[in-house]
Amino acid sequence: MSKIRVLSVDDSALMRQIMTEIINSHSDMEMVATAPDPLVARDLIKKFNPDVLTLDVEMPRMDGLDFLEKLMRLRPMPVVMVSSLTGKGSEVTLRALELGAIDFVTKPQLGIREGMLAYSEMIAEKVRTAAKASLAAHKPLSAPTTLKAGPLLSSEKLIAIGASTGGTEA
Numbered sequence: 001m002s003k004i005r006v007l008s009v010d011d012s013a014l015m016r017q018i019m020t021e022i023i024n025s026h027s028d029m030e031m032v033a034t035a036p037d038p039l040v041a042r043d044l045i046k047k048f049n050p051d052v053l054t055l056d057v058e059m060p061r062m063d064g065l066d067f068l069e070k071l072m073r074l075r076p077m078p079v080v081m082v083s084s085l086t087g088k089g090s091e092v093t094l095r096a097l098e099l100g101a102i103d104f105v106t107k108p109q110l111g112i113r114e115g116m117l118a119y120s121e122m123i124a125e126k127v128r129t130a131a132k133a134s135l136a137a138h139k140p141l142s143a144p145t146t147l148k149a150g151p152l153l154s155s156e157k158l159i160a161i162g163a164s165t166g167g168t169e170a
Contacts, residue, residue, distance in 0.1 A: 004029040004131040007050035009041040009067075010082065011059040015107070018116045019054055019082070019123075026124045029131075036060075038067035045075065052130045055101075057083040057092055065095055072100035078130035080123075083107060102130040 006029055008019040016034040023031040032048040035041035037059045045053070053071075057064040068079060081104040085092040093104050103126045108115025116123075 001028070003027075004052060004127060005032045005048065005050045006030065006052050006054060006127060007032055007041065007044055007048060008034045008054045008082075009036075009038060009059070009064070010034070010054075010056040011036050012056075014112065015056070015082070015116070018113055022116065022120045022123050023127065025120065029124065029127060038062040038064065041067070045071075045077075051078065052127050053077055053079045054082045054105075054127070055079050057081065057085045057096075065092070065099065068096060068099045068101060076100065078102045078133045080105060080126050080130050082123075084109065102126075102133050 006019075006023045008016055008023070008031060010016050010019065013036070016036070020031040020034060023029050032050055033044040035044050038055075039061050041053070041055075044050075055064045055068060064081070064083065068081075071077065071079070079096075079101045081093070081096045081101045083092070083104070084107040096104060105119060105123055105126060108119075
């Protein structure tokens with residue numbers, strides 16, 4: 001069985017080094033390249049054709065979410081977001097998942113090396129899961145279409161039933 005080929009995109013040289021250590025410590029995966037920003041990543045994706053991309057959000061030259069949106073439209077591939085902004089339930093995380101990311105890892109706020117190495121098994125499992133995903137070109141969500149009903153005839157009756165569990169504010 002061939003190894004899972006990973007490309008890591010993060011503006012922090014320390015994070016790229018840590019992710020390389022984590023990925024290469026697992027016998028079923030290898031870090032094929034790292035990039036300091038999405039523009040460099042674009043060329044490395046063409047060159048190395050990785051199975052999975054790990055992607056930071058805040059980077060120079062292009063935001064990780066903007067890159068994710070373009071990537072999913074032009075060359076869909078499994079992406080795991082790795083950022084201090086991708087906490088459970090955060091707007092950034094929800095947006096990344098909406099754009100096509102498979103999963104996310106939240107960077108620790110303090111002791112980043114120790115924290116990330118402690119997450120090693122979790123990161124490896126998320127990369128393995130992402131590698132199994134099959135993706136098609138991602139189309140951006142469009143506004144829902146509105147349906148227009150014709151006027152009721154005098155012989156037709158309309159019954160509407162509504163329910164709410166939100167109390168008086170709903």
